[in-house]
Amino acid sequence: QVQFVESGGGLVQPGGSLRLSCTTSGFAFDSYAMYWYRQAPGKEREWVAGIISTGASADYDESVKGRFTVSRDNAKNTAYLQMNNLKPEDTAVYYCYTATIPSGPWGQGTQVTVSS
Numbered sequence: 001q002v003q004f005v006e007s008g009g010g011l012v013q014p015g016g017s018l019r020l021s022c023t024t025s026g027f028a029f030d031s032y033a034m035y036w037y038r039q040a041p042g043k044e045r046e047w048v049a050g051i052i053s054t055g056a057s058a059d060y061d062e063s064v065k066g067r068f069t070v071s072r073d074n075a076k077n078t079a080y081l082q083m084n085n086l087k088p089e090d091t092a093v094y095y096c097y098t099a100t101i102p103s104g105p106w107g108q109g110t111q112v113t114v115s116s
Contacts, residue, residue, distance in 0.1 A: 002026040002104025004096050009110030012086055020081040020110055022096030030054075030074040032100060036081045038092035039109075045095070049081060064090075086114045 008020040022034065033052050039045040049070040051058040058070045069082040079096055093109040 002100050002102070004104065004107035006094060006096055006107050006110040009094060009112045011113045011115065013116050014087060014114055016086050016114070017082070017084045018086065018112060020083065020094055020096075020112075022079040022081075022107075024077045024079070024096075026104060027100040029077040032098045034070075034072060034079040034096060034098050036070060036079075037095045037097060038090075038112075039095070040089075040092040043092075048094070051079065083112070086112075088114045090114050 003025045005023045006020060008018060010018060012018055031053055033050055035050040036048040037045050038048050047061060048064055049058060049060045049068055051070045051072055055072045060068060067083065067085045070079065072079045083090065091112060091114050093111050095106055095109045097106055
């Protein structure tokens with residue numbers, strides 16, 4: 001079945017970096033765009049970044065543009081989110097997802113905490 005498994009989160013100081021990974025299975029990864037989302041405590045889940053199926057183009061929310069980079073390795077069925085110059089407001093649980101057919105459940109996410 002369709003699965004998304006996020007990893008790579010942790011506690012980092014402001015200005016630090018983390019690289020998140022999203023390992024997928026159960027669908028034709030190289031046929032789908034992939035998206036990263038995040039949900040901060042007490043807030044709605046929000047879109048962060050997306051990358052098309054070939055990896056040739058990506059887009060970002062204004063709040064992370066210039067600091068985050070999304071990429072993918074279609075041979076490994078894995079997407080990545082490189083996060084640099086992290087800020088306290090980036091603290092959230094981060095998820096990857098795409099609306100496959102048939103659809104699959106969201107993963108557990110990976111916690112990112114930015115704090116001194």
